[in-house]
Amino acid sequence: MTIREVEHEITAAAPAETVYRLIAEVENWPRIFPPTIHVEHAELEPGKERIQIWATANGEAKNWTSRRVLDPANLRIDFRQEVSTPPVAAMGGTWIIEPVSATQCRIRLLHDYRAVHDDPAHLEWIDQAVDRNSRSELAALRTNVERAHAEDALTFSFEDSVTVDGAAKDVYDFINEADLWEQRLPHVATVRLTEDTPGLQTLEMDTRARDGSVHTTKSYRVTFPHHRIAYKQVTLPALMTLHTGYWTFTETDTGVTASSQHTVVLNTANIARVLGDDATVADARAYVQQALSTNSRATLGHAKAYAEGRR
Incomplete structure (x- = not known):
């Protein structure tokens, strides 16, 4: 041997x-x-x-x-x-x-x-x-x-949560079935979802910003029914060099806590171009967090309405 x-x-x-x-x-x-x-x-x-x-x-x-x-x-x-x-x-x-x-x-x-x-x-x-x-x-x-x-100083994490008077499986299904987001989420223009291996998804999506512009993103997602979905975004906006996160669905005595967690590394090279010459790292952090939280909270709100409607 x-x-x-x-x-x-x-x-x-x-x-x-x-x-x-x-x-x-x-x-x-x-x-x-x-x-x-x-x-x-x-x-x-x-x-x-x-x-x-x-x-x-x-x-x-x-x-x-x-x-x-x-x-x-x-x-x-x-x-x-x-x-x-x-x-x-x-x-x-x-x-x-x-x-x-x-x-x-x-x-x-x-x-x-x-x-x-x-x-x-x-x-x-x-x-x-x-x-x-x-x-x-x-x-x-x-x-x-x-x-x-x-980049330790440029790396940060945050989370948004909602309480749902419904079943964890229904909230999970709403997030997992991203191929239906085009019909279910106003800020999503088009979706391309593939899952050649069960539990391992490729998600490409065009989303609308508040100014009307459309942005294309691609992520890989790993699903753990019916309690968690982890992802890594591989096409990144100008202000990020990394974006990972996960959706979690935790049953409680009063229903379900559904959360969206993000971890981001800022791209300092693009701050002035995107936000202006006077913008700081703190400005970029606030801008990125608001943009991601706005979409997360909107998605969680629709997932909550869907799950509560199925009670």
């Missing part, structure tokens, strides 16, 4: 502890790995976890499961695929983050793998794929952890 072991590394302009945290805390992955849509803990215990990952590959949305062992004291994370895809028979590896200075670190990515039937041609194919993917992943990771570290 031939087990290949390889290593790739890169240096990043961010503190080692910051980089470790960004990789260790999977809720950060949509920020630092552009293909990642959403990550969910399937199992979680001290120092160990099983995670389910939804991400795009060659423009298609996929999902898979990995196990990880976290060692924060040594800034080390071991990972192993639960089910490998031929010609890979098995694959795992390790992230090791080493401080270079207070503001720099070395990121090492180790892989170990073997090929189906120990086939030399398969092994060569995996060698090339791991080398190519590791180099591009580390380069993208360096760019994005440096950016995430620098």
Whole structure:
């Protein structure tokens, strides 16, 4: 049995502890790995976890499961695929983050793998794929952890909620059935919704702003009936470099609390062009939050009316 072991590394302009945290805390992955849509803990215990990952590959949305062992004291994370895809028979590896200075670190990515039937041609194919993917992943990771570290002050989250005198399933259905929003929501002009894999949606939508202009957006959505829908917007307005969020539907003693949560990173390069030369980061934050909240509250209001009408 031939087990290949390889290593790739890169240096990043961010503190080692910051980089470790960004990789260790999977809720950060949509920020630092552009293909990642959403990550969910399937199992979680001290120092160990099983995670389910939804991400795009060659423009298609996929999902898979990995196990990880976290060692924060040594800034080390071991990972192993639960089910490998031929010609890979098995694959795992390790992230090791080493401080270079207070503001720099070395990121090492180790892989170990073997090929189906120990086939030399398969092994060569995996060698090339791991080398190519590791180099591009580390380069993208360096760019994005440096950016995430620098943009902490530009990142913010907020939530809007309504109380619904109805069933969680009905509120969930209204948000899940986005293909009907064109008829149900006044601010939505057209919708294109596809769901080739159950629970994994691609949503393209043209929405009307209050000034009458129409904006096209594209998002990937991961659905968890009937309590949550997570999403990542991949076509972004000029004032954002990131927009992720989720809809939640929580049953209470008096009905359902339906909420829309957003996480945003502001794009400071476009503030003056969009809002004027005198506009500040605070102005941009207020503008973005108002725009997103206006649509969320409108959608939640219609979802509430729909669910209460079905009681």
